[in-house]
Amino acid sequence: MVKVERTLPAPASLLTESRKENGNYALIDVVQQLRQDFHDKCYVCEMKNLQDPQIEHLLPHKNGKYKEREFDWKNLFWSCGHCNSVKNQKKYEGRILDCCEVDPEKALSFNIEMNDVKVLVKNSNDEKAIKTARLVEEVFN
Numbered sequence: 001m002v003k004v005e006r007t008l009p010a011p012a013s014l015l016t017e018s019r020k021e022n023g024n025y026a027l028i029d030v031v032q033q034l035r036q037d038f039h040d041k042c043y044v045c046e047m048k049n050l051q052d053p054q055i056e057h058l059l060p061h062k063n064g065k066y067k068e069r070e071f072d073w074k075n076l077f078w079s080c081g082h083c084n085s086v087k088n089q090k091k092y093e094g095r096i097l098d099c100c101e102v103d104p105e106k107a108l109s110f111n112i113e114m115n116d117v118k119v120l121v122k123n124s125n126d127e128k129a130i131k132t133a134r135l136v137e138e139v140f141n
C-alpha cells in the first residue's frame with residue numbers, strides 16, 4: 001500500500017448522480033480519474049492493470065444506506081476484486097488507513113519472507129495501522 005494523490009475536485013457525475021433515486025457512482029469520469037490517480041493499481045495489493053477493477057468504498061455504504069459515503073469522492077478507491085471482497089469484512093470496517101490522507105509507508109513496513117508477506121507496524125498504538133497490516137497480510141497469504 002502506497003500513498004496516493006487524489007485529484008480534486010471530485011468528478012462531476014458524483015454530485016449529479018447522488019441526487020438521483022438510483023444514481024451510479026461508477027460513471028466514466030469517476031472510473032477514469034480513479035484509474036489515473038491510483039496509477040491503475042489496486043490500493044491494497046498494488047497489482048497493476050487490473051482485469052476486473054472495482055470501486056471500493058473505504059467506509060461501506062451498505063447498498064446505498066449511507067448515500068453520503070456512496071458518492072463521496074474521498075471514500076472511493078481503486079481495487080481488485082480479491083482485495084475488495086477480503087476488505088469487505090466487518091472486522092475491517094472503518095479501521096483501514098486512508099492512503100490518500102496518510103502515507104502508509106510511514107506507518108507500516110512491508111517485507112517478503114519466504115514468499116510470505118509480513119507487514120510490520122511502526123507504532124503499536126496505531127489501531128488503523130494494525131488492522132491495515134492484517135488486511136494486507138490476509139490478501140497475500
Ligand SMILES: [Zn+2]
Nearest residue numbers: 042045080083
Ligand atoms: Zn488487490
